[in-house]
Amino acid sequence: MKRIVFIVALLGFGLICLQQRSYADKKVSHAEYAKSPISECNECHKGEGIAPNHGADFVREHRVLAGKANKNCNQCHDQAWCLDCHQGGGTGDDLSKDQAGRDYKPKTHRSDWISIHPIKSQDNPQQCYRCHDQKYCTDCHSKFPRNNLKSLGFKSHDNQLGARWGFEHGSEARRSLQSCQTCHSDGDVCKKCHSAKTGGVSPHPRNFKAGNYKDRSGSRTCLQCHLPGRF
Template sequence: ADLAECADCHIQVAQSASLLDKLLPDHESCKTCHDVEDESTCTTCHYEDKFEALIQTKSELIFNHSFHINDKGLECKVCHEGLSTVDYSSELSNPNPAMVKCYSCHNNEPGSPAANECESCHISTANLNPQSHKSAMFIDKHKFAARELGADCMMCHDNNSCEDCHVASGITATNSSKDFYQPYTPGNFIDGIKQQRITRIHDLNYRFTHGIDAKGKTTECSGCHEVETFCSTCHASVDHDFALSGVMPVSHLKNNFFTIGVGSGGGEHAILARRDIESCVACHDVQGADPTCITCHLDSDGIKGTNPKTHPTNFRSDEHGDWHNDQGSVCYNCHSSAGPQSISGVGFCGYCHGAK
């Protein structure tokens, strides 16, 4: 006989838009293959001599089977893993998918096909803490859980969660474990809130090796540090006692780091900026406020083609840009000859809007 498909028994699933629907098989679906009137065969499905209707567990989740099956083309086994290895689903500790399986699509990665908000799947967002988080000492010991192989804190947390205690954006000097940082909530004897000590995350020699992590993107430095100010403590100060004071990246010392002239391509700095603009941000404000950039990247005359190319091809295809109505738009840091009240067809506005 042919192997049964999931839909042969769970016939309602493909049309179900809610986990409140009846998704377990009943006698009507079973009798297409089984003799449901023969009491001697009841134990085929009803184990432990409990000859009663299967009771569906109430779910606290939002899930649309029809959408995932019919619109997204997902097979049952993508989420319900392990069923092909057992005779009865009861042999599995939990035949339903774990949250980590949902996270394979519902994440914040670029190009993610699904939303990551808790409300997308959870009917109620109250008390969603995993069992491991309910330990009385979890706050003190959570760093060990975070370091475990396979730990994925970002499934539920973002950097803001960590910054409630581990705030380093204001620490630009010693940044040692003795530094104190006042949390956002005032403390008193009732709520038990007290000053938080910045936890030492990096080893004592990290300043000599941190460049490897920063360059390789293995660590998101900006999650804790204000890179525009934090990095310059060592990399720009000439009167600091750190060994790295005044260091300029090797790439900046190349003869062709800057090339001037329309069509020159800008030299090595343009190549590096297109490849990894985040590295530039460590020292420079790439949004135009840094005089290092706008010394050249400045459109003060409103004449197209006379200034270094900054934007990629088709950058202006977004006709709904904020430059149309926001006087504080970042565009006007460089395009200084224009504003939302400028005359159509003149200067910067004339790049798109011809003279009338």
């Protein structure tokens, strides 16, 4: 009799352990707890090693914790949750271990970003707000008169006459070819005039070095006229 009671008790204990394990492994939707205080989260998560570190600035600071070897983000989040911001719906970048530092910058933030950021900020301001608050912008923009802000970087030519821009666009392109490619990514606009095929202005200015332009444009502009591997 004692043996039977012992076996039944042992089986019951095993079922309880399995049930607790299944609950621990199952990812439950936490949408209803989004506005709950940290103390309420700790009622369930205190024993699972999940620290109450999701503070107000966690959107910027989470990369430090995510880059650590003992990170436990996947106890609540899967990779798709991260990609909501880091790909497609956010900065357009894939995640990798070498992007986990505090100085991480999206691929769009290249060397001429100060010149072309007005275009991107007008295109989709919500992308900027994922990392920057309004004060980040005003720290710089407040130093200049409002009507001078557009002259700080990219020179818009939406309202300029074609003949006038024809004289001025060359200096902008030489200063930062990549800023032109923000809108004219394939160089098709350039080819209308700057092509040996059309007999227009030579696309190769004085002291032209093919390597410089090829590297800066990712070869996209060159491929409008040249075959791959032939320039």
